[in-house]
Amino acid sequence: MSSLDDLKKHARELRERLEGQLASTPDSASLQALRDRFLGRKSGEVTALFKDLGKLASEDRKEAGEALNALKEFSEARISEAEAHFERRQRESRLSSERIDVSLPGRARASGSKHPLTLIREEVEDVFIGLGFDIFDGPEVDDDFHCFEALNMPADHPARDMQDTFYLEGQPPRLLRTHTSTGQIRSMLANENPPGVRVLCPGRTFRRDDDITHSPMFHQFEGLVVDRGITLGDLMGTLEAFIHAVFGKEYPVRFRPSYFPYTEPSVEVDMGCSACKGRKTGCRVCKQTGWLEILGSGMVHPAVFESVNARLGEVVYDPAEVSGFAFGSGMERIAMIKYGISDIRLFYESDIRFLEQFS
Numbered sequence: 001m002s003s004l005d006d007l008k009k010h011a012r013e014l015r016e017r018l019e020g021q022l023a024s025t026p027d028s029a030s031l032q033a034l035r036d037r038f039l040g041r042k043s044g045e046v047t048a049l050f051k052d053l054g055k056l057a058s059e060d061r062k063e064a065g066e067a068l069n070a071l072k073e074f075s076e077a078r079i080s081e082a083e084a085h086f087e088r089r090q091r092e093s094r095l096s097s098e099r100i101d102v103s104l105p106g107r108a109r110a111s112g113s114k115h116p117l118t119l120i121r122e123e124v125e126d127v128f129i130g131l132g133f134d135i136f137d138g139p140e141v142d143d144d145f146h147c148f149e150a151l152n153m154p155a156d157h158p159a160r161d162m163q164d165t166f167y168l169e170g171q172p173p174r175l176l177r178t179h180t181s182t183g184q185i186r187s188m189l190a191n192e193n194p195p196g197v198r199v200l201c202p203g204r205t206f207r208r209d210d211d212i213t214h215s216p217m218f219h220q221f222e223g224l225v226v227d228r229g230i231t232l233g234d235l236m237g238t239l240e241a242f243i244h245a246v247f248g249k250e251y252p253v254r255f256r257p258s259y260f261p262y263t264e265p266s267v268e269v270d271m272g273c274s275a276c277k278g279r280k281t282g283c284r285v286c287k288q289t290g291w292l293e294i295l296g297s298g299m300v301h302p303a304v305f306e307s308v309n310a311r312l313g314e315v316v317y318d319p320a321e322v323s324g325f326a327f328g329s330g331m332e333r334i335a336m337i338k339y340g341i342s343d344i345r346l347f348y349e350s351d352i353r354f355l356e357q358f359s
């Protein structure tokens, strides 16, 4: 037979044990185990004490019941308190780990920018449009007639060796154009108001070259002016205006005799070296000459007019009446000189560190 005193003593012990264990409970999982141990419906120690009530003398039951209820309420309150403490701690640690540090730099999405060759192409086009030229676009896959034959380079012409290219399988024979000079022939053939022509043909070209200054794919621009009374003076004035517009008026321009199969006379156009500012002793960039080669040009060869006339089946460009000048250069060459780039391969490697310098 249990006594009231035993039960009250047992209740006090339980209360002290609960306090002690609560103090050393590390987390909410252990707290849940503690709750089961004390207040579990089936085997909780506080719950078990209630079962002893029936064993007491009837006059003691009221007092014992009040004591047990007090113990139960106390236990529930202390456990809930501990639970709230753990929840609060968990929330705080989550908040501190997810806190936004406003001092960090933002994650901006980088926007693309124009490739240096695109910038140069647009600039070259703008200059010639300003001089009254139209932009003429031709195919990259062309044939022998437009690429060589009509440009006064028949099948056995040695100049073809310098323009070894890629040939496509199938008939009729086709090739990747080696220069934008194909635009000269195509623009004259397509001309709706002959004999006047004033076109700039920019575009991709191809050759079997691959080194620090040559790429199997590169970009050229070709210009052609044809009309009655066009002279070498027009050529010189136009190309000097172009160089001054792109590089600046401070650079001297000079013309040297040269040779191209499709122009006669032919002239090479140089400008003062932009690296050493045309110093007499020169520098590495200009190979100690003080000059940089910028364009090839010349007066359209009568044989070129005759090839076009033959294809048209009538004399539209009579060499006795019309004349013209043509010129060409590489976009890469212009860009390398203008931006001081020494390796042509940088244009094609898609290296952001290189490209973002032009954005």
Ligand SMILES: [Zn+2]
Binding pocket: 273, 274, 275, 276, 277, 278, 279, 282, 283, 284, 285, 286, 287, 288, 289, 290, 291
């Ligand atoms: Zn130089």
